[in-house]
Amino acid sequence: MPAEGLVEWHPTAANILFSSSYDYKVxxxxxxxxKSVIMSPMKTINCHQxxxxxxxxxxxxxxxxxxxxxxxxxxxxx
Numbered sequence: 530m531p532a533e534g535l536v537e538w539h540p541t542a543a544n545i546l547f548s549s550s551y552d553y554k555v556x557x558x559x560x561x562x563x564k565s566v567i568m569s570p571m572k573t574i575n576c577h578q579x580x581x582x583x584x585x586x587x588x589x590x591x592x593x594x595x596x597x598x599x600x601x602x603x604x605x606x607x
Contacts (some may be wrong), residue, residue: 530588535581539607541590549581555595557607576603 544560548570550566554577577593583596586607593607597601 539590540586544584553577
């Protein structure tokens, strides 16, 4: 299976990127910090127990909705 994932820009915070892949995690990256991009994300959100298929922010970026292969939607404060 090819590696695929999701990428979503934060709607109000500059240079903040959220990504997910087949590791069941959402990673938060601050692209202003070179070390963060090279070494590790600034935050990891562990909220699913299966592959994340979708993620989206509300308009002000205060909530992140994720949907998983288990057919559950989770809404959280990123």
